[in-house]
Amino acid sequence: MSNLFHDGEAIVNVGLASFADSIGRAGGKAVQVDWSPPAGGDRAAGWNLAQLVNHPAVESANQSAYARYLSAQPVLTGVGMARAAVPGLGERMLLHAGPPIAWEEMCGPMQAALIGAILFERWAADAAAARRLADSGDIAFGSAHHHAAVGPMAGVISPSMPVWIVENAVGSNRAFSNMNEGLGKALRFGANSPEVIKRLHWMADVLAPAIGAALAKLGPLELKPLIAQALQMGDEVHNRNAAASSLFLKKLVPAALVSGFDQAGMAEAITFIAGNDHFFLNLSMAACKAMLDAAHDVPDSSLVTAMSRNGVRFGVRLSGTGEQWFEAPAPLVNGLYFPGYGPEHAAPDMGDSSITETAGLGGFAMATAPAIVQFVGGTPQDAIAYTREMSHITLGRNNAFTLPAMNFNGTPAGIDARKVLDTNITPIINTGIAHREPGVGQIGAGITRAPLECFTQAINALAAIRRALAPEQMA
């Protein structure tokens, strides 16, 4: 018999709410969809989306990709020089955050950070010469994401910078991130004054070797349990890393003490880490990158494997669409500004740190870090609401990262671009706000949303691939 005649089943009502009321009054059950035109009203994308909903190839690809994401085990194995560790990083090459972007097109803070890196590498004597060098085209610029690397804000990585090396112990992929310089004047915000460069040298010469020695004693450090623990302590490991940084230090110090490393150097290193509540951010990002790269390149998968901003454009990558970026202008951030600053001073959203949201952390785990919503005048209930809202666009929940405020449910993870388009719910991102002028640094923090347009393009591309591969399967 037709399943239409199964009695007592609910009717999904899409459109006129009065029809749902009538069904209810007649003794039936209706569930009303709070409908708005999918894909923000883009009919072509909406139609493409309709072909992909519950499509067996996409479902199975997502299952596979999601399983890889869930089962990934990011392990911190050590630190190394970027030139040796990061694959494909040329000798005269600088990596930056976000989707690829030409030098001329970059925003002020990004250019300034790259100039700082040129100075750090001693490829030019002063800022003016560094700019000329960059203008000349002799330096190659690349998206860090294309080199398995991520970095917050400008996200600049140069060959002589130390990087975290995180391995996915159940796959064969590695991920890298630079080291966090602390707040205030920092390269990632576009500061490139001598003190900034000096600190970068100290980080390469002292901090990294000291941590390397301690890590060698400690052995491989699993990052997932550490992040899980930090989530229980009020971090969402994007905009709040206080607990995670402490936990990391707690692991590091006993090993550091017996590492045999020069005591004075180690003391400086430990003091530096202890003074920076964001120290763990770069590790959290590398861990997320390792988990998501494990899930990348599954044909047909609509799983989002990267969200990132280069200060001009916001970019999204899907597991099933390879190296392609789907870009839209970077949104401005709704947030709380430090005294003396306001939206007129803010640079558009920038950095790879939204890799945390892509992995189900950051804004997706907001329920566990209500302190963050205060940036936008929110309450703990709002924080929970954000996490709940995100659960509607993810493939599932990652039970490795449980949230006390959500009754110890896993954090919603694995953004399905189809669901974003179908619901018009865009991923939420916790982020810092940089000053639009290079070198000023962070002027606030807040919340932003990934532009829907990126997901619209992504679904169009996925549908196009499907059509090309199996036209007969597309109704």
Added chain:
Amino acid sequence: MATAFKVIPKEYRDSVYLMQLSARLAKLPGVEEASAVMATENNLALLSEAGLEVSATGAGATDLLVVVRGEASVLPAAIDEAVRSLTRQASVGSGQPEAAFKPRSIQMALAEAGASNMALISVPGEYAAAEGMKALRLGLNVMLFSDNVPEADELRLKQLASERDLIVMGPDCGTAIINGIPLAFANVVKRGPIGAVGASGTGLQEVTVLVDRLGLGISQAIGTGGRDLHSGIGGISMSKGLRDLAADPATKVIVLISKPPAPGVAERILSEARKVGKPVVVNFLGADPARISGGNLHGAKTLEDAARASAAIAKGDIPRQSYGEVAVPPIALPPLAAGQRYIRGLFSGGTFCYEAALLLDERLANVYSNTPVRREGELSELGHSHHHALIDLGDDVFTRGRLHPMIDYRLRNERIVKEAEDAETAVILLDVVLGYGSHADPASELIPALRRAREIANRQSRGLLFVGHICGTQGDPQGLERQSDALTQAGMVLAESNAQAVRLAASIVAGRAPARLSRQTGGQ
């Protein structure tokens, strides 16, 4: 030593739980032995072999049997304890329910809906096909209320649906009754043995309503959308509906309703209908019933005939070929002036208008309509009636930017007054559609207009007749009786069906207006 027992039907606790339960019961003071076993034949035999007298008649392998042996005084408490712990919710905290987040997509709604088998889609037409596609991909049947869906999209949806053994009702499907639940514009009718598939919304409403009034009921009423029987679609949904009703044990008689289908499609549907093994009443408006009848098929000329024939078959009677002569209520004609010759039909249901055109065209010359039977009957200027004019006010021309005339009576009321001003108007023919979706109190809307129309006519020394029918049931939210009482009091003559109303109107003007000679008259 005594024995007490309790049968707990359909209880499938796991063995470990059952062991623990028996152990706990056995520890109660005064209890010698306790066991919780499935009440299989062998276990019942075993209990009696063991000297435990248990007369659990009717208990079987799917039931759990708790048996306690011990001092008679403690046994009731022990049994109580067993029942209590078994009925206690499985020992897991359900956690606090998540605050309601309104579903934003069909997929999200499914997570909330529990079991669901259908999506009712009424979003703007340009988005409707995509929503329908998603629903089908998620395994849901689809009712597409939305119109303005391109025919190519309709075909794609219906092809996908047939691959998945689902049905697409629509697009532009105004009505359906599924599992007793009226959907969109539908009436509250009894459930019963008659299943209907209709390509026309009001046609389906009329048949279901009349079946209800004849004391029978509707198993399912499936809409297909008006284009389903066009050659471009090929009747995919009607064919699927026919198959489903054929397989539905609750359906004894099937009714198919459509405006004239494409000839090839009609042939195919009819040949499928011949094979369903159930009586099928077919009302393809405008088709010759005699050419359809035969075998298990019974052709019906009007919607009313279809309802009456299917009711007769369901009751085991032999259906008549036509019910054309059924009771025209005796009415006192108001004095009509010499020039009053024409019928002006103002319809909210397109099928009613078409049926009226068909029936009038058989008897009268000069029948014009925007749903004409023949090309020369096309009403050239919709705003201006001449001769016998039958106007479907649900036509896109009228509804653009307005609500449907079943909801918004203003346009029709204006037109009633306008027709009353025409000295040639003798009868104003109306339909009143009740049910979910329609206006909450049509009589209250119509009556002032009827009064005004009559006043205008009287002032010019003319009579004016209002004839019509109510497509509705006592169960409808508006209440059939309440509506008909109010309208009758306001001087409207109500017939049982649209066909009756049309015939009544025709008989009133017969002799005043020229008859149509070239064709046979209806109603043998």
Added chain:
Amino acid sequence: MLEPSGSRSLRRTEEAGFTASMTSASDTLAFALPPVGPAPVQPATIILVQAIGSRVSLPFSGRVHSVYRQACNIETEHGTLVTLLSQGVGNLPHGIRCILPEPVDFRAQCSGGQTVVADGACLRIPRAGMALHLSGATTWRCALAACVVDAGATRTLRLLLDVRATLREHAPASGFAPLLLRDGEPGSPLDRAMQRRLRQTLPVLDRATWSLDADSAMQALGQLVGLGPGLTPSGDDFIVGYLAALWSRSSLEPAVRSFLAELAEPIERLAAGTHLISRQFLLNAVVGEFSEPLAELVSAMAVNDAPRVLAGATRVVLIGHSSGADSLVGLLFGLRPSLLVGSACADGRSRVGPALR
């Protein structure tokens, strides 16, 4: 760089021990506020599926029949049973074994009566907010019927003695095992009645099996079906084990194969009188399909791998309360009746003489 399938990388996770270290991150729990309840119903929790039993035929629709911590039974529209299993449980011919994220407790997810719809790609229990993605799963096929066990061989006997020892050691106090393997009269009148029933019936079944007399065998099985404690009564579990033994013998003993064929229809009729869960196991057994632990045990026997047999027998004994033990008794009986009913089977027609006992 990437694994071709999610399930393979998962298995590597287990091997590398990371799963253990993740879940045993006990210092994580130190920060957890009480109570750590099971997950409440979530909208559309996506559950991945590792393996689908060969007896599961897709698509189907049905309703949740009964729910346990690690299993959720679904009654399909065809009147068959499909069981969702959590990761830690062995495969079943009618089972769908779920992987990440592992459901904490099916009872927290779904409850009886909820509608289930499964197409080729997805099994949904919408009311429970569960969606199982089936498309990437492998098919699990029980290989028991293909195992070759030489019931008469001495090496098999040695293995069976190990199995019996395991039963003696681990079998629970209820069900058939204690009545057949432990000395002394049981205390409860019900157990005494059951012991009497077994002592009358098993010798009949023994003779019937030896002489491959299907009619007598069915008479005996009729006395056992639905007999005894448990959700699946001991008698049903016993019959399943008994049939497993016959299937494992059928490769070497063609006559046993025909005997099985003769038993098929009457056992199906017998099964019709039991409840759905028992019935499904019996119907599986008739066509040579069994649970993974039982199949694994028999395959270990077939290759004469004593440590695996011991481990396998222990795993089977621990299934349910007495279900596993009862099916092991059945298996033992089907391979070497004398190990259980030697003294009762007075006519000495058991194949293995007293000297070997």
